[in-house]
Amino acid sequence: MTEVRVPRVLTIAGSDSGGGAGIQADLKTFQELGVYGMSAITAITVQNTLGVHGVYPLPPEAAAEQIEAVGSDLGVDALKTGMLFNAEIIRLVADQIHKFGWEKVVVDPVMIAKGGAELLQNEAVLAMKEHLLPLALVVTPNIPEAEVLAGMRIRTMEDRREAARRIHALGPKIVVIKGGHDEGGPDREDRDHEEARIYGISAGADREENLEKHSEEHSEEHSEEHSDKYMKEILAEHTEEQMEKHMDKHQEDHTNNHKNNHKNNHINDHINDHMEDILKENTEKHMEVHLDVVNHPDDQTRTAMHPEKYSHMNSPIFKAVGNDRDPQVIDLIYDGAAFTELSGKRVNTVHTHGTGCTFSAAIAAGLAQGMSAFDAIRSGRSFIQAAIEDGLNLGQGHGPTNHWAYQRRLGVLR
Numbered sequence: 001m002t003e004v005r006v007p008r009v010l011t012i013a014g015s016d017s018g019g020g021a022g023i024q025a026d027l028k029t030f031q032e033l034g035v036y037g038m039s040a041i042t043a044i045t046v047q048n049t050l051g052v053h054g055v056y057p058l059p060p061e062a063a064a065e066q067i068e069a070v071g072s073d074l075g076v077d078a079l080k081t082g083m084l085f086n087a088e089i090i091r092l093v094a095d096q097i098h099k100f101g102w103e104k105v106v107v108d109p110v111m112i113a114k115g116g117a118e119l120l121q122n123e124a125v126l127a128m129k130e131h132l133l134p135l136a137l138v139v140t141p142n143i144p145e146a147e148v149l150a151g152m153r154i155r156t157m158e159d160r161r162e163a164a165r166r167i168h169a170l171g172p173k174i175v176v177i178k179g180g181h182d183e184g185g186p187d188r189e190d191r192d193h194e195e196a197r198i199y200g201i202s203a204g205a206d207r208e209e210n211l212e213k214h215s216e217e218h219s220e221e222h223s224e225e226h227s228d229k230y231m232k233e234i235l236a237e238h239t240e241e242q243m244e245k246h247m248d249k250h251q252e253d254h255t256n257n258h259k260n261n262h263k264n265n266h267i268n269d270h271i272n273d274h275m276e277d278i279l280k281e282n283t284e285k286h287m288e289v290h291l292d293v294v295n296h297p298d299d300q301t302r303t304a305m306h307p308e309k310y311s312h313m314n315s316p317i318f319k320a321v322g323n324d325r326d327p328q329v330i331d332l333i334y335d336g337a338a339f340t341e342l343s344g345k346r347v348n349t350v351h352t353h354g355t356g357c358t359f360s361a362a363i364a365a366g367l368a369q370g371m372s373a374f375d376a377i378r379s380g381r382s383f384i385q386a387a388i389e390d391g392l393n394l395g396q397g398h399g400p401t402n403h404w405a406y407q408r409r410l411g412v413l414r
């Protein structure tokens, strides 16, 4: 008789005292998805929903030794990396992955926190590209991280596809460029002007030509100094944008405060004892995970899906509801052969702290459970969509997502 063993997943990441991102988000996600979670901590961050107030990296050997301890004893079916902080930690982590021969590796190339704090030293980007990305099965940059890794600006979906091709060329088998930061719309022109300020170029007709030149220079040079400068420019720009958006959202939040307080007191009062009732009280809107898959005509990826194995995802709760007027978040997936767009309804909330950590942790959990990479990504997207939709409204800034939401919705179905 074969022994059934629980899937084992390791996260190599930083600690978030606020509990919404980093190691804490990963372990909560693993637990919710029914896999056994283990951790190798790279750094301790002093963090809450208002921002990162301190970063205390551990000695690089501490990460390597934690990985050695769990790898040599408990075993690892899949792993994810998050905040790695510096080049030395990246090199040692890559050495361990290589030594153990682990293949189900999800790299979340964490660089900055929402709010702007540096979670990866600028000079470590090169180590990430050279040592870690070649070992990744799935890499999940957000848009600013994809810009840094690809050495180009991302304005349009075509830019995103080009960035995905460039990142894929660095070695990972599947690239997912997440869309959380792509708010699209009228700010694009402002971004062109901001870019013009940074590069000293025109925001008009010759913009593309200049950018092209810049990215050619970038790929030719490959020097640490150059990538350091480029990363600083990109991150500074995105940080400014994030801070402005944060302030706007805060004002909006104040206006809605009274309404929200009422709703959240209600949720908190009942959260443990009457969760099923609360879920039933929530409207249809709350009950659905709005996901849709759009494949390009030559796309083969869709055949990699096995809906019969994950039949719960075809239930009304997880089915796309298909309202084209809803603002969408699109995650772009590229496997070296075809592009797939995974789109979901954009939730209008500031409580998105740790979305990337949670998403990549859910992908690693799916891989450990034997899902194909595409199914694991789709399942991870459903997990984070539910977690954002059923937000907890904690803290005064960017609050955490609700790691219970996905399983609790499934619980209602059972």
Ligand SMILES: Nc1ncnc2c1ncn2[C@@H]1O[C@H](COP(=O)(O)OP(=O)(O)OP(=O)(O)O)[C@@H](O)[C@H]1O
Pocket: 021, 112, 113, 114, 141, 142, 143, 178, 179, 180, 181, 329, 330, 331, 344, 345, 346, 347, 348, 349, 352, 353, 354, 355, 356, 357, 358, 359, 381, 384, 385, 388
């Ligand atoms: N407002 C939103 N509504 C719905 N889905 C979202 C929203 N924001 C992000 N997502 C989803 O969450 C996942 C993480 O995307 P995001 O771009 O926010 O990552 P990130 O910036 O790396 O997150 P973080 O740095 O907070 O960990 C993606 O699957 C994305 O589509």
Ligand SMILES: Cc1ncc(CO)c(N)n1
Pocket: 013, 014, 015, 016, 021, 022, 023, 045, 047, 082, 083, 110, 112, 113, 114, 119, 353, 354, 355, 356, 357
């Ligand atoms: C520790 C840690 N890792 C990752 C992120 C990115 O969300 C964060 N804010 N904190």
